Amino acid sequence: MLSSEDKTMESRKPVHKLSETIHSLLGWKSHVTSNWVKSVCDIMKSAPPDGASIISKPINGVMENSMKKKNDELHNSVLKIEDEIVALTAYINQLNTQRRQVLNEFLDLRGNIRVFCRIRPIAVPENFGQLKAVAALDSSNVVLKLAENKSKTYSFDKVFHPGSSQDEVFAEVEPVIKSALDGYNACIFAYGQTGTGKSFTMEGIPQSPGVVARSMEAIFKQAVDSNHVYVFTFSMLEIYLGNLKDLLVPQPTKVMDPTPPCLSIQTDPKGGIDIDNLVAIPVTDVNQALKLYKLGCRFRSTASTNSNKTSSRSHCLIRLSITCLDAPERRRETNKLWFVDLGGSERVLKTKASGRRLDEGKAINLSLSALGDVIHALQKKNCHVPYRNSKLTQVLKDSLGEDSKTLMLVHVSQKEEDICETLCSLNFATRVRSIHLGNMDSNEERAQKEIAIAHMQKKMKMIEDERQDVRGKIEKFNEELQKLTGTAPSSNDQLEASHLLSKFNQHNLEATRRKTTETKEAPLSRIPRFMKPTVCSTRKYGADSQTSEEKVKFPARRRRPSSHRAESVSFPVKRRSENNSECSISRNSCLGDLNVKSNADETEYSQDATECDIKSIIFMEHEISSKSSTQQKGCLVSSDGYGKGKKNSFISTNFSKVDNWLRLHKNEPTVSTTSQKSKRVLAIPAPEKKHNYKFTKKTIANNEKHESYVDVLGSGRLKQVEIHKPPTNMENIIDAHSICDSKYPPETLNGETILHTKSLGDMFMEESQSNLRSPPKIWGSCYDMNQDGGRVNQTFTMQKEGRAQSPETTFPEKNSCCKFSPSKISHCTFETRDDSGSSMSVSEQDLQCLLLPTEMTESVSQQDLQCSQFLTEMTVSEQELQCSQVPTETSTYESDSEDLDTIDQISENSIEKTRPRPGIHNMRTQRALFIDNKNPKELIETLVKPQQNTEVLGICNHIIGKVQILGASALLASGFNNLGLEHEFFNGLIL
Numbered sequence: 001m002l003s004s005e006d007k008t009m010e011s012r013k014p015v016h017k018l019s020e021t022i023h024s025l026l027g028w029k030s031h032v033t034s035n036w037v038k039s040v041c042d043i044m045k046s047a048p049p050d051g052a053s054i055i056s057k058p059i060n061g062v063m064e065n066s067m068k069k070k071n072d073e074l075h076n077s078v079l080k081i082e083d084e085i086v087a088l089t090a091y092i093n094q095l096n097t098q099r100r101q102v103l104n105e106f107l108d109l110r111g112n113i114r115v116f117c118r119i120r121p122i123a124v125p126e127n128f129g130q131l132k133a134v135a136a137l138d139s140s141n142v143v144l145k146l147a148e149n150k151s152k153t154y155s156f157d158k159v160f161h162p163g164s165s166q167d168e169v170f171a172e173v174e175p176v177i178k179s180a181l182d183g184y185n186a187c188i189f190a191y192g193q194t195g196t197g198k199s200f201t202m203e204g205i206p207q208s209p210g211v212v213a214r215s216m217e218a219i220f221k222q223a224v225d226s227n228h229v230y231v232f233t234f235s236m237l238e239i240y241l242g243n244l245k246d247l248l249v250p251q252p253t254k255v256m257d258p259t260p261p262c263l264s265i266q267t268d269p270k271g272g273i274d275i276d277n278l279v280a281i282p283v284t285d286v287n288q289a290l291k292l293y294k295l296g297c298r299f300r301s302t303a304s305t306n307s308n309k310t311s312s313r314s315h316c317l318i319r320l321s322i323t324c325l326d327a328p329e330r331r332r333e334t335n336k337l338w339f340v341d342l343g344g345s346e347r348v349l350k351t352k353a354s355g356r357r358l359d360e361g362k363a364i365n366l367s368l369s370a371l372g373d374v375i376h377a378l379q380k381k382n383c384h385v386p387y388r389n390s391k392l393t394q395v396l397k398d399s400l401g402e403d404s405k406t407l408m409l410v411h412v413s414q415k416e417e418d419i420c421e422t423l424c425s426l427n428f429a430t431r432v433r434s435i436h437l438g439n440m441d442s443n444e445e446r447a448q449k450e451i452a453i454a455h456m457q458k459k460m461k462m463i464e465d466e467r468q469d470v471r472g473k474i475e476k477f478n479e480e481l482q483k484l485t486g487t488a489p490s491s492n493d494q495l496e497a498s499h500l501l502s503k504f505n506q507h508n509l510e511a512t513r514r515k516t517t518e519t520k521e522a523p524l525s526r527i528p529r530f531m532k533p534t535v536c537s538t539r540k541y542g543a544d545s546q547t548s549e550e551k552v553k554f555p556a557r558r559r560r561p562s563s564h565r566a567e568s569v570s571f572p573v574k575r576r577s578e579n580n581s582e583c584s585i586s587r588n589s590c591l592g593d594l595n596v597k598s599n600a601d602e603t604e605y606s607q608d609a610t611e612c613d614i615k616s617i618i619f620m621e622h623e624i625s626s627k628s629s630t631q632q633k634g635c636l637v638s639s640d641g642y643g644k645g646k647k648n649s650f651i652s653t654n655f656s657k658v659d660n661w662l663r664l665h666k667n668e669p670t671v672s673t674t675s676q677k678s679k680r681v682l683a684i685p686a687p688e689k690k691h692n693y694k695f696t697k698k699t700i701a702n703n704e705k706h707e708s709y710v711d712v713l714g715s716g717r718l719k720q721v722e723i724h725k726p727p728t729n730m731e732n733i734i735d736a737h738s739i740c741d742s743k744y745p746p747e748t749l750n751g752e753t754i755l756h757t758k759s760l761g762d763m764f765m766e767e768s769q770s771n772l773r774s775p776p777k778i779w780g781s782c783y784d785m786n787q788d789g790g791r792v793n794q795t796f797t798m799q800k801e802g803r804a805q806s807p808e809t810t811f812p813e814k815n816s817c818c819k820f821s822p823s824k825i826s827h828c829t830f831e832t833r834d835d836s837g838s839s840m841s842v843s844e845q846d847l848q849c850l851l852l853p854t855e856m857t858e859s860v861s862q863q864d865l866q867c868s869q870f871l872t873e874m875t876v877s878e879q880e881l882q883c884s885q886v887p888t889e890t891s892t893y894e895s896d897s898e899d900l901d902t903i904d905q906i907s908e909n910s911i912e913k914t915r916p917r918p919g920i921h922n923m924r925t926q927r928a929l930f931i932d933n934k935n936p937k938e939l940i941e942t943l944v945k946p947q948q949n950t951e952v953l954g955i956c957n958h959i960i961g962k963v964q965i966l967g968a969s970a971l972l973a974s975g976f977n978n979l980g981l982e983h984e985f986f987n988g989l990i991l
């Protein structure tokens with residue numbers, strides 16, 4: 001039997017021995033023509049890989065030589081092309097370096113800060129009766145007609161007349177974009193009076209995109225064209241009323257929405273500026289960048305003013321971070337390119353702005369003046385530059401100085417009525433321009449500079465043409481190479497790119513890891529108290545700063561509705577089209593119909609961008625791009641998609657902020673109250689469970705005051721009680737002093753005052769010694785425990801006046817007894833929420849309330865109260881506990897202020913010192929203990945010395961009797977009668 005391998009060999013045999021077969025054929029059949037032999041050889045040559053070995057085996061000397069020759073030729077030509085490509089690549093690199101040098105020289109000559117002036121055209125309806133105050137003299141001079149025979153000329157690097165197109169503007173902006181790719185920090189900003197076309201220049205209109213869109217396109221194209229691999233991240237923020245706002249994060253529109261984390265400006269030791277918490281999204285191509293830009297624009301705050309129907313009420317800043325690891329000649333490994341659409345300067349008198357519009361205008365003017373101061377200081381080469389005077393200059397600090405390229409586009413209006421603003425803008429722009437050019441330059445020097453600049457421009461053009469030529473040649477050679485070898489030329493690039501990407505990812509990952517380890521929080525227990533986060537700081541810095549433990553314990557607080565939000569109403573945007581309305585709206589709302597929540601003087605804007613909007617751009621794009629990115633050089637961020645498979649660490653790191661926020665948005669804290677308005681709380685004790693309680697504070701219902709201190713039993717030690725908004729549906733009476741057991745004086749454990757609460761049984765007993773009168777429908781008790789000790793810290797007594805509503809709130813009328821064990825009484829958490837409708841949360845399982853009979857009135861006597869089996873340390877079964885559900889709805893008996901007064905009173909005075917207001921305090925105490933005791937002193941005495949009360953003896957004896965019965969029963973049950981003791985013995989015990 002032949003094995004499968006042998007069979008394969010057998011099947012290959014004829015092909016392997018084809019040359020020998022031909023030999024033999026030639027010998028045997030001399031009539032076979034040489035043509036036939038040639039054709040057979042051709043077939044062999046074109047045979048599939050299996051036949052490759054045949055080629056290597058020469059048929060004869062001639063064929064061997066010709067084959068070798070051909071192979072060599074092929075090999076040589078491949079080598080030659082490869083050499084050419086290498087040489088051309090080296091040349092193109094040389095040209096790149098030259099171009100970079102020339103560009104820098106050019107920009108240096110022009111100045112690190114270049115200033116362009118753009119004159120806004122007057123629209124036809126506006127044109128009527130308008131005189132033109134500004135005109136472009138030539139491509140670099142502008143004339144301002146101040147009076148009939150007085151005018152002033154201003155010089156700028158470039159002047160765009162009213163008819164200039166967006167293309168023309170961008171052509172002048174492009175060198176700065178190139179500088180950004182060369183590793184320089186760059187900043188392009190639009191300045192000018194409101195309504196002069198800043199947003200038109202930067203953002204553009206759909207038919208004619210602005211500088212931002214064009215720059216994005218150019219930068220991605222140049223990145224692909226270059227021989228380097230770049231990684232880009234996109235961020236967008238606005239400075240509104242002096243505050244930074246991330247435009248890529250949905251802003252809260254509802255009261256319940258969580259507040260996004262605060263953006264804060266950080267300076268690194270090298271002077272670099274970073275914005276903490278600003279979302280930076282990696283973008284791999286221009287489409288992603290533009291989609292994010294569009295999304296951010298939707299979030300911008302705009303409003304209708306007298307000067308502009310869609311006036312920007314903030315400064316909008318777009319940041320493109322560029323990282324390139326394989327280009328040591330670049331200025332920086334990571335640099336930033338800023339696009340800034342400044343808010344329009346406006347004269348309040350003219351715009352007649354008031355309210356919020358006025359505030360916005362003032363904030364804009366202030367920051368613009370701070371920008372002017374910075375520029376002035378830079379111009380004067382002052383040692384102190386006042387960057388810190390505004391958020392705008394702080395953010396742009398490292399992009400405005402010496403080592404960066406700045407381009408300012410000043411916008412002016414032609415209208416005569418705007419002449420003052422135009423004059424201010426032109427003066428400001430001239431001041432900016434003079435930073436580098438210097439006012440001291442003579443005309444001759446300036447002329448020389450202009451010649452040098454022109455020369456540089458020529459040189460740059462030549463280099464650029466040459467580069468294009470060389471690039472064309474390289475492409476041709478690559479195609480030839482592809483034909484010869486059958487391999488794609490980009491494979492090397494891809495390999496290189498993926499290598500660089502992994503390097504970049506590693507770099508980022510390490511940086512992130514370093515950052516996290518540096519900032520890793522020490523365990524809270526080890527941190528000094530003053531360093532621990534406060535509620536405010538936790539709220540300010542968002543949920544991120546909370547430990548997971550904290551998150552579990554204290555669900556994120558909901559935003560307290562600010563007054564203006566509370567006033568917000570929804571109405572269609574179209575109705576607000578009048579100029580100078582007091583409503584700021586998102587940019588998108590100008591385009592489409594939105595549910596804008598706004599009001600007069602309302603500057604909050606509804607943003608309709610949802611989670612989906614962001615995810616669709618951020619995540620979907622990355623999913624898509626991950627497939628296409630391998631095709632591109634310079635567009636290298638890949639991902640396996642959101643939430644599945646292996647994720648690109650870099651992306652995941654960068655997305656985490658968005659994702660966290662979105663998660664935060666989703667996981668709104670759910671209020672787990674069991675005592676919502678109409679919900680009932682089980683009074684029957686829940687099966688005991690092991691709790692890991694760590695309640696350290698109680699929130700006790702009350703009104704505005706936030707905290708009060710209760711000095712318990714005059715011990716001098718304060719127990720902190722936090723007070724929030726009152727639950728309107730429940731009364732809480734805290735009579736800590738009334739339930740503290742005098743037998744066990746308070747002690748301190750871990751700095752906390754520990755109250756040995758009087759057991760409920762004791763209280764019950766005591767109360768029964770007094771005249772029972774008008775017992776409340778509900779009363780209950782709860783206490784909290786520390787995780788470890790199970791110590792009772794505090795006891796609350798709740799009660800309800802009036803009739804219980806529940807049919808379950810029945811109690812045996814005759815035999816009105818209540819059996820319970822304090823040991824079964826578990827924990828109770830009182831929790832009020834300031835904005836959630838004053839709910840009170842009482843843990844269902846933890847709260848064990850004792851319900852007294854509904855019909856229990858003054859007529860209830862001591863005999864009726866057959867509270868016979870009261871055993872403080874015994875667990876009483878659920879059946880024994882004749883308790884039922886307690887409705888939490890309670891009537892408002894006393895005003896909240898009264899509650900507060902009482903608490904205050906308690907806090908101020910120890911029990912001994914207390915001079916409670918007769919009435920309220922008295923009533924409380926009485927209600928707490930179900931007794932009618934006119935004098936609180938008497939009450940205390942009753943508590944402290946119950947034995948002195950003669951009536952007490954009766955009930956005590958009664959209880960003792962019951963205990964004896966129980967004891968005897970226990971003895972019987974455990975078989976003591978077997979010892980020979982007679983029934984009389986047990987009866988004697990009982991009686």
Ligand SMILES: Nc1ncnc2c1ncn2[C@@H]1O[C@H](COP(=O)(O)OP(=O)(O)OP(=O)(O)O)[C@@H](O)[C@H]1O
Nearest residue numbers: 120121194195196197198199200308311312343344
């Ligand atoms: N060069 C221009 N060509 C055509 N229309 C223009 C031009 N410049 C501005 N406009 C138009 O003028 C109006 C106001 O422009 P824009 O909103 O850009 O001003 P702005 O300076 O950004 O104002 P603000 O500072 O209040 O935001 C827009 O309708 C815009 O389309």
